[in-house]
Structure formats: structure tokens, C-alpha cells
Amino acid sequence: ELGTSPPWEPVCDGNPTTSVVGGSQTGVVSIFLAGIYYVFGEAARSTEKRRATKQGATLREWLFTATRYGTVVLALAYVMTFGLELSMNGWLATYYREGFDTQNLVVASTFAATFSIAAGLLRPIGGYVSDRLARAERNILPVFTGRYREQWTFLSLCFVVCTMLAMTLAGLSGQILLAVGVGFLVGTACAFAEGAIFAQVPAMFPNSSGAVAGVVGGVGTVGGIVYPLVYAAPVLPNLHVGYALVAISMVPIVALTAWVFRPDVAEHANEDGLVSRRDAPRATDD
Secondary structure, eight states: OSSSSSOOOOSOOOOHHHHHHHHHHHHHHHHHHHHHHHHHHOOOOHHHHHHHHHHOSSSHHHHHTBBBBHHHHHHHHHHHHHHHHHHHHHHHHHHHHHHHOOOHHHHHHHHHHHHHHHHTHHHHHHHHHHHHHHHHTTOOSSTTTTTTTHHHHHHHHHHHHHHHHHHHHHHHOOOOHHHHHHHHHHHHHHHHHHHHHHHHHHHTTTTTHHHHHHHHHHHHHHHHHHHHHHHOTTTTTSSSSSHHHHHHHHHHHHHHHHHHTTTHTTTTTTTTTTSGGSSSOHHHHT
């Protein structure tokens, strides 16, 4: 039986100064990094590269790029990975406390932190594996032959779905330590997939990687808004079932990814899309 506390009780110290200080620290770090980029950043290595980038930096070209099959599928994949990470970061402490009747908030928050550690620190591994497979030209799946990055991304997305289903099973077992362990695996899956996705962005869109990265990152945050509503839906019998429902909702995204990652489609995924270049709206600066 669930505790008497509401599932959305905020986990904070109630001191608004904490948020202000945290926000100011983030701003200082951002300004510092911008200064480093200004001093040490390098321009494009060739005139051709600069020209191609400049030609793609218009609103019309951005709209065209945002509707390519590659952009759409990577953005949706980021919904089920980065969006999932955002949702779990804000939800797991409540889940471990309410779903297992663990009234010690410190313990519940510590358990939840294991997910954040995995999702944050392991993300570079996803990009590293993608790069290694591409350089070695190594197939790790019997499908998508020759599309090495796509194989790793697809495998990572499948890992996310499987671990979310396992999250429900672990929760239904009533063993909180098992649920914490599976939560760590969910974070690992998110990290691998996120790294793989952003390794694909510049490889698939070398002349418009910034625009694509913006679309992918922006759309990906949708999951952080929608998924918590599923976890805590009042119509569900308990707090464990929501993970399985989210996993089921990810299956169409994985299926669409499989279609786009087919070699004959993936080869032109940065040019073919929902609308043609002729149909893209014209901008005043074009």
C-alpha cells in the first residue's frame, strides 16, 4: 500500500536562496565557457566548409533540415532517452519512497542518485563506442549492414526499452535493492543511447550539425514533461506499471528508427524527409 504522502511532494529544502545561488553559479560557468570558446575556438578548416555552413544558416534551410528523416528519428530517439533521463531524475526519489514505503527521504534520494550517476558519467562511452565502430567498420548486428553508428544507436534504444520493462518487474517484486539496480541499468542505457545519438548528428549532418543538435535537444525534453504524468497516473493500480507503459510507447519510435536506419534509407536520410526543399517555407533572409 502506498504511503499517505502525495506522489508529487517536492523534494527540496524550501529555501529559495538555494535556487538563486545554483542559477547564478550556472550562469558564471556558462560565461566562463563562452570566454574559453572565444579565445581558443577555431574557424572552419576550409573555405568550402565555411561556405557550406553559411549557406545552411538560414531559416528556410533550418526548416528543411529539421524535417529530414534523420533529424526526425534522432529527435524522437532523444525523447525516449534524454527525456526519460529528465523524467527519472525528478521522479525516482518519490518512487523509491512511495512505491516501497521507504519513509526515509535521505535513503530514497541516495538510491535515486545511482540513476543520475550512470546517466551522466557513462554518456561519453556511448559516443566513444559509436566512433570506434565507425572507424573499424565493424558490424555488431545482422541488420543495417555497413551502417555502423546506426547499429549501435539501435541497440542502445532497444536496451532502454528492455530496462524499462525490467523496472516494472523489479518494482512488482517488492525488492527495493533490485529496483535500484535496474534503475542504474536504465541510466546506463540512457547514457549509451544519448552518446550514440549525438555521435550520429555531425556524421549524418556535417554542414548543419548545430541546427540538427538544436532540434534533437529541444524535442528531447518533451519526454521529461510527458513521462512523469504516466508514472503517477491515478488510473494505474500502482506506481510500478507506468514504466512498462512508457516502454510500450517507445516501441513505435524504435520501429521508425529501424526503418530509417536501413542502408538504402539511411544513405539519404540527411536529404530525404517529410517535405521537399521546394516546399520548405521561404524566409525573408533567404
